[in-house]
Amino acid sequence: MNIVIYGTGGVGGYFGARLEQAGNNVTFIARGKHLQTIQQHGLQLKSIKGNYLVHPANAVDSISKVKDIDLILIGVKTWQLQEVAKEIKPHLGKNTMVIPLLNGVENQNILCSVIDKKHVLGGLCKIVSMIEDYGVVNHVSYEPTIVFGELDNKKTKRALKLEELFLMAGFKTTLTEDIQTEIWTKFLFITTVSGMGALTRSTIGEMLENVEIKLLMYKAAEEVLAIAKVLHINLPENSIEKQFKIIESQPYITTASLQRDIMEGKPSELEAQNGTIVKLGEKLGVPTPINSFIYNCLLPQEKRARE
Numbered sequence: 001m002n003i004v005i006y007g008t009g010g011v012g013g014y015f016g017a018r019l020e021q022a023g024n025n026v027t028f029i030a031r032g033k034h035l036q037t038i039q040q041h042g043l044q045l046k047s048i049k050g051n052y053l054v055h056p057a058n059a060v061d062s063i064s065k066v067k068d069i070d071l072i073l074i075g076v077k078t079w080q081l082q083e084v085a086k087e088i089k090p091h092l093g094k095n096t097m098v099i100p101l102l103n104g105v106e107n108q109n110i111l112c113s114v115i116d117k118k119h120v121l122g123g124l125c126k127i128v129s130m131i132e133d134y135g136v137v138n139h140v141s142y143e144p145t146i147v148f149g150e151l152d153n154k155k156t157k158r159a160l161k162l163e164e165l166f167l168m169a170g171f172k173t174t175l176t177e178d179i180q181t182e183i184w185t186k187f188l189f190i191t192t193v194s195g196m197g198a199l200t201r202s203t204i205g206e207m208l209e210n211v212e213i214k215l216l217m218y219k220a221a222e223e224v225l226a227i228a229k230v231l232h233i234n235l236p237e238n239s240i241e242k243q244f245k246i247i248e249s250q251p252y253i254t255t256a257s258l259q260r261d262i263m264e265g266k267p268s269e270l271e272a273q274n275g276t277i278v279k280l281g282e283k284l285g286v287p288t289p290i291n292s293f294i295y296n297c298l299l300p301q302e303k304r305a306r307e
Contacts, residue, residue: 004072006084010129011101012075013137017045020054022169027066028059035059037135047139063091074100078272085114092119099123099148104272105187122179123148124186128254141251145172149179181234189243192221194258195274195294205252220290224277230284267305270298
């Protein structure tokens with residue numbers, strides 16, 4: 001299959017490398033020194049699941065240089081998604097599929113506001129990985145997983161074909177029967193740890209050791225669940241307990257990408273995570289005091305980073 005990885009960071013770099021390792025024709029979209037290094041020396045994947053070097057790597061700076069695309073996996077940050085959608089729109093073939101692997105619950109809506117809905121499948125991933133250096137992606141924890149599905153939850157021929165493709169690439173794959181439930185479940189997990197981690201500058205292990213911080217995390221998760229209920233998202237009552245078991249199973253030193261971006265002074269996904277809960281809470285009349293506190297405390301630094 002002819003696959004484009006739009007955004008060769010920790011997410012796109014990992015899954016793109018595994019798909020190339022499985023024999024697919026993969027093109028990596030990257031920028032700057034990261035792109036130059038990949039073009040010259042290949043994409044180096046360091047992983048607890050086994051290292052791999054994509055060399056030579058087919059890497060370019062623009063999707064306009066790629067023809068006959070079957071699948072686009074988007075691995076940029078949420079605040080870049082609308083611009084990416086505009087860039088890929090002219091290069092979509094009749095049957096090109098587009099799957100966002102981003103955090104957040106509004107990605108499909110953003111894509112469908114720019115490109116034809118027929119191209120879009122819902123998706124998310126589960127992995128802790130990052131760019132370690134130019135041309136180097138390091139997967140440090142979590143079983144790499146892609147969860148995806150049609151927006152109407154039908155098991156179409158193309159979805160079944162993608163399921164087989166992903167399984168052949170050797171990472172865990174779920175073709176879900178309810179993509180919105182899966183997206184909100186991941187959102188519950190990532191929003192609970194990301195904002196609080198950025199605010200406290202602490203690892204997951206350090207936060208869990210502090211009784212008061214852990215309680216605040218739990219209350220933040222309750223607000224997410226309350227929003228989901230009003231939106232009629234099918235999240236079970238024990239969703240928070242299940243996600244906290246996953247949180248507690250992470251290595252002590254684990255941090256979320258939003259937290260790392262904020263600590264490094266970069267633009268982050270604050271608006272797409274805690275900011276989205278605050279916005280939806282105001283719209284739906286659901287109180288979100290913990291997420292509002294986290295969001296507004298981090299907002300000044302976010303604004304500085306974007307300037």
